[in-house]
Amino acid sequence: MKKLWLIILILFCLAVWAGPAGAKVKIRVVYQPFTIHNQQVKWMQEWAKKNTDVEIEPVPLAYELYYPKVSTAIQSPKCEYDIVWHNDDWGMAWIDFMEPVDDVENFKRIPRHLWDVFWADKKHPRASAVPFIGTSAGMFYRKDLITTPPKTWKDVEAVSLKLMKEGKVKFGYVGGVKYPHAYFTLLAWMWANQGDILAPPFERDKEVLAKNGWKPFVTDVTMIEALEFWWDQIHKTKTVPADFVGYTRTAAMAIFQAGDCAMFGEDALKYGDVNDPAKSKVAGKVAFTSFPSGPHGKGPLSWDVPWGWGIPKNIPEENKKAAKRVIGYVISDEVQLDMWKTTGGIPVTTDLREQLSKTDPLFREFAVATYKAPVLVMSAGYYPEWPQVHSIWNDYCIKALMGDKKDIKKVMAQCEEELKKVFKK
Amino acid sequence: MKKSSKRSLRNSSTGGSSIPMGWSYPNSQRDRMSGRNWQRSKNDLDIEAELEAGRRYGLNQRRKFMWGLILPAFLTLIFFEILPVASAFWTSIHRARLFDKSRIFVGLDNYLHLLKDPHFFGTVLPNTFLFTFIGLTLETALGVVIALLLNRKFKGETLVRVLLLFPLMVAPSISGILFSWLFNTQFGIVDVFLEAIGFYRVPWLAGRWTAMSVIVISDVWLWTPWFAILLLAALQVQPLEPVEAARIDGANASQVFFNITLPYLSPVLTICMLIRTFDLFRQFDQTWVITTGGPARSTEFFSIYAYKEFFEYTRYDLGNAASLLGAVVMMIFGIIMYRTFARITMSEREKA
Numbered sequence: 197m198k199k200l201w202l203i204i205l206i207l208f209c210l211a212v213w214a215g216p217a218g219a220k221v222k223i224r225v226v227y228q229p230f231t232i233h234n235q236q237v238k239w240m241q242e243w244a245k246k247n248t249d250v251e252i253e254p255v256p257l258a259y260e261l262y263y264p265k266v267s268t269a270i271q272s273p274k275c276e277y278d279i280v281w282h283n284d285d286w287g288m289a290w291i292d293f294m295e296p297v298d299d300v301e302n303f304k305r306i307p308r309h310l311w312d313v314f315w316a317d318k319k320h321p322r323a324s325a326v327p328f329i330g331t332s333a334g335m336f337y338r339k340d341l342i343t344t345p346p347k348t349w350k351d352v353e354a355v356s357l358k359l360m361k362e363g364k365v366k367f368g369y370v371g372g373v374k375y376p377h378a379y380f381t382l383l384a385w386m387w388a389n390q391g392d393i394l395a396p397p398f399e400r401d402k403e404v405l406a407k408n409g410w411k412p413f414v415t416d417v418t419m420i421e422a423l424e425f426w427w428d429q430i431h432k433t434k435t436v437p438a439d440f441v442g443y444t445r446t447a448a449m450a451i452f453q454a455g456d457c458a459m460f461g462e463d464a465l466k467y468g469d470v471n472d473p474a475k476s477k478v479a480g481k482v483a484f485t486s487f488p489s490g491p492h493g494k495g496p497l498s499w500d501v502p503w504g505w506g507i508p509k510n511i512p513e514e515n516k517k518a519a520k521r522v523i524g525y526v527i528s529d530e531v532q533l534d535m536w537k538t539t540g541g542i543p544v545t546t547d548l549r550e551q552l553s554k555t556d557p558l559f560r561e562f563a564v565a566t567y568k569a570p571v572l573v574m575s576a577g578y579y580p581e582w583p584q585v586h587s588i589w590n591d592y593c594i595k596a597l598m599g600d601k602k603d604i605k606k607v608m609a610q611c612e613e614e615l616k617k618v619f620k621k
Numbered sequence: 622m623k624k625s626s627k628r629s630l631r632n633s634s635t636g637g638s639s640i641p642m643g644w645s646y647p648n649s650q651r652d653r654m655s656g657r658n659w660q661r662s663k664n665d666l667d668i669e670a671e672l673e674a675g676r677r678y679g680l681n682q683r684r685k686f687m688w689g690l691i692l693p694a695f696l697t698l699i700f701f702e703i704l705p706v707a708s709a710f711w712t713s714i715h716r717a718r719l720f721d722k723s724r725i726f727v728g729l730d731n732y733l734h735l736l737k738d739p740h741f742f743g744t745v746l747p748n749t750f751l752f753t754f755i756g757l758t759l760e761t762a763l764g765v766v767i768a769l770l771l772n773r774k775f776k777g778e779t780l781v782r783v784l785l786l787f788p789l790m791v792a793p794s795i796s797g798i799l800f801s802w803l804f805n806t807q808f809g810i811v812d813v814f815l816e817a818i819g820f821y822r823v824p825w826l827a828g829r830w831t832a833m834s835v836i837v838i839s840d841v842w843l844w845t846p847w848f849a850i851l852l853l854a855a856l857q858v859q860p861l862e863p864v865e866a867a868r869i870d871g872a873n874a875s876q877v878f879f880n881i882t883l884p885y886l887s888p889v890l891t892i893c894m895l896i897r898t899f900d901l902f903r904q905f906d907q908t909w910v911i912t913t914g915g916p917a918r919s920t921e922f923f924s925i926y927a928y929k930e931f932f933e934y935t936r937y938d939l940g941n942a943a944s945l946l947g948a949v950v951m952m953i954f955g956i957i958m959y960r961t962f963a964r965i966t967m968s969e970r971e972k973a
Contacts (some may be wrong), residue, residue, distance in 0.1 A: 450808065
């Protein structure tokens, strides 16, 4: 009899110990430790406090290692992560390994172009990632010094020279230039002049690009003009720092925050950093506009692309269900509003964008500069070779900027040859 | 062990006879010729068998013990050295890209691709050798000078030695961050100082040679103390008699240094230089933090090249081929260096 009681007691203890732990689903979230992601993960953890059947384990991973590491994980028999940060230009490589996520709560409120971007070849009718923030970019500028935001390259140069001459700033413009930070200088300027890395410009459908033989477009006048503009700013007018070609976006932001520069190219979601009095001398004096148009451009430019959360196919079903619940929450109004207020990140749901446009003047300014800009581009290449193409192109642009102005075309011809090799089987 | 057991057996049972017990048999040719009948007792045979068994057991135990000692190192070598290198080699002779699972055998194509790459030969190899040569020369020379200066009594000697150790406590990547900001054109103290004394600000990280010099300076700052400390330790146990004798004979400081101190230091110096040569050859951390191989790949070394192929371009086959090729070059270079240093050390000793 005693034995029986003892067995019952042991079983009871086991049930008490194993019960809640066994029921809890652990969701491992992998992301690059960036302000936006940290904020999102914070909200995921808040959600998990109320939903005790799910536990969130954040796994921050350095950006440099992120893509190869997570790409390997999603191809393995069982992925070690349940939610993965999905950059907009990785969909072409990741699409076959990601769970369809269009059944996530709040997903239907997201405009189609924001999730189309993850699989730009139009073969996959279901979304492979849930956008959680808009990464639209443009120029921050000093509204205490610049009354009318520059609309063209000429305007940028003119206002820079004027403010420098008056001794109000040391430089006109800063932005990241070295790989992979050139979105806000070299890439933006190329696109703002209707140029692109591959022909036809602005085409993102992989099939069309393949039909066109993956032909580089880097020797086109649109590209050369963009490089000539930067060459002049570095070597002639000196409206940018002399070591501009070595700049990361962080180094560029430091100059703008120090009050040494009039304009700064970045993602809108850096507004929280440049407008924070604890970090920035120019807090309260910052406004935002689109990138200026080049001689061949059709108007100021921006992009409306997102960062997303994806769920790998190779994880248990119960983890997929829990992951979808978490992701559904971080695109809710509560979280999206907080993201906008704390970071300046553009919300992804259409109705919230409209509502904010009506009620929040600052958001209206950001909306006009970003997703309502006259020219919108999908700001990457959406094919598996993109990281390599991007890196090669960036290095050759810098090489061109370091050499003689008359050699720019020659250097870009070398770049063209290198790019052709990438697509050669 | 084998010999002594035989000897003791012979002494105990045959009274010191030259015929070892158990090695001759009653009806053998030898016994028939000598007319002696060597018949061993049962007791003798038992002892012999026991000893043999004991010997075998001991041998087995010793072998097991030896294997036990070797096994952890052997397994470590297999799993952490041989298998990864073999796997890297296997990858390097197949087509292996992040999203290409075909794994087609391509033989030495990847190695040929690297050998045909003008960037590899025109920039990466010269950069690596130049950096190794300049870094090693500066670190050695400064290390010797600092060690000689510290090898004397002066006020604040302990404090200076502690300060000298400071760079050794800094991680290479941290030193990279430190130097990239020191040489930042806008906020860096170096350019502020240059401007204050009437020079222009230098865009250090915007040109190949200026960026390379920042990497070299950062490496020299980090590793010279290592040389200095090791050489100082060697200097402090140097016998004073030859130095004093030389001074009595009228030798000046440089004669004492070149004819007595330097030959004395040469074994330590050789080892230090050899270790640092390999370190410099595979330099990664500081370069990655300071320039990431830029601008426009102009400060790329072997390790950065391999890293970019592997992680940035996700061409695992070429990344592995580059790493293995680097290892082979390093091995050849190391053997040449070792032999050269050994020859120099030998001649220095002979001179001494």
